[in-house]
Amino acid sequence: MHARLEEGNAEPILDVDSLHVQFGAQTVLRDISIKIPRGQTLAIIGESGCGKTVLLKTLIALIKPTEGTVVFDGQNLHKISERELTKQRIRYGFVFQGAALFDSMTIGQNVAFPLKQHTSKPIEEIREIVFNLLADVGLPDSIVWKKPAELSGGMQKRVGLARSLALKPEVMLYDEPTTGLDPIMSDVINELVLRTRSRYPVTSIVVTHDMRTARKTADRVIMLYPASRLKGDEPQILYDGPPEGLDDCQDRRVTQFIHGEAGERLMEMREAARA
Numbered sequence: 001m002h003a004r005l006e007e008g009n010a011e012p013i014l015d016v017d018s019l020h021v022q023f024g025a026q027t028v029l030r031d032i033s034i035k036i037p038r039g040q041t042l043a044i045i046g047e048s049g050c051g052k053t054v055l056l057k058t059l060i061a062l063i064k065p066t067e068g069t070v071v072f073d074g075q076n077l078h079k080i081s082e083r084e085l086t087k088q089r090i091r092y093g094f095v096f097q098g099a100a101l102f103d104s105m106t107i108g109q110n111v112a113f114p115l116k117q118h119t120s121k122p123i124e125e126i127r128e129i130v131f132n133l134l135a136d137v138g139l140p141d142s143i144v145w146k147k148p149a150e151l152s153g154g155m156q157k158r159v160g161l162a163r164s165l166a167l168k169p170e171v172m173l174y175d176e177p178t179t180g181l182d183p184i185m186s187d188v189i190n191e192l193v194l195r196t197r198s199r200y201p202v203t204s205i206v207v208t209h210d211m212r213t214a215r216k217t218a219d220r221v222i223m224l225y226p227a228s229r230l231k232g233d234e235p236q237i238l239y240d241g242p243p244e245g246l247d248d249c250q251d252r253r254v255t256q257f258i259h260g261e262a263g264e265r266l267m268e269m270r271e272a273a274r275a
């Protein structure tokens with residue numbers, strides 16, 4: 001088990017304040033405020049469609065909030081120029097759903113890509129870094145000439161992780177890093193998330209459905225609830241605390257989610273479909 005970072009020990013690297021995201025008539029995020037201290041690993045959980053990915057994308061300004069602010073290391077990401085934003089995004093690494101590798105490039109070219117784009121390192125040094133990054137995620141040198149389609153899903157995810165770590169990001173964003181993987185490979189990914197954190201004080205935000213991932217990797221868990229199903233001015237964040245506190249949460253919506261129980265949902269879905 002890794003040393004958990006207590007909230008309050010560090011200044012926030014990300015400060016999300018009163019965030020509201022709406023697409024047309026649909027409110028997806030409603031009044032979300034979160035301070036993420038530097039070095040924390042935060043897991044965001046919640047049922048499909050509750051807005052986890054939307055929240056992740058606002059943290060890197062891929063989605064503009066309807067209201068509210070996202071301040072990254074003192075800068076409001078939604079107020080700075082495109083040029084400045086590009087500079088700030090280099091400080092992030094992201095592993096999105098699917099590995100999002102470039103299909104036409106070899107594995108070596110994929111991992112080398114950010115280093116070629118954003119540094120002036122000589123090719124020999126880039127080559128060495130690529131081999132080291134692949135070794136760090138448990139992949140052999142022999143795959144550098146392969147194309148992504150020749151690798152399994154788990155290997156592709158690890159290549160995506162190696163690529164996203166190439167520039168030693170200050171913030172790592174993981175969107176469903178274990179989805180579609182078998183339990184062993186999921187745990188390999190969890191271990192890699194932990195190992196990255198143990199090497200340097202990266203801040204990590206992990207969107208996941210996988211309770212094992214949340215419990216194993218995170219210092220802190222946030223559970224979102226779909227805005228459309230909130231009553232009155234109930235908060236959208238149902239739980240914000242350490243993973244070990246989830247089991248004692250008094251909110252049934254939280255305990256049902258973490259134990260994978262449908263509760264009244266089937267009935268509600270039938271009623272919604274009939275309406």
Ligand SMILES: Nc1ncnc2c1ncn2[C@@H]1O[C@H](COP(=O)(O)OP(=O)(O)OP(=O)(O)O)[C@@H](O)[C@H]1O
Binds near residue numbers: 046047048054
């Ligand atoms: N660019 C967009 N334009 C319009 N609607 C969007 C956009 N992005 C997301 N949505 C909607 O916002 C809602 C939340 O989507 P989001 O992908 O954040 O859910 P999620 O919690 O990550 O779900 P899952 O666990 O299934 O990935 C969904 O209803 C989705 O259709």
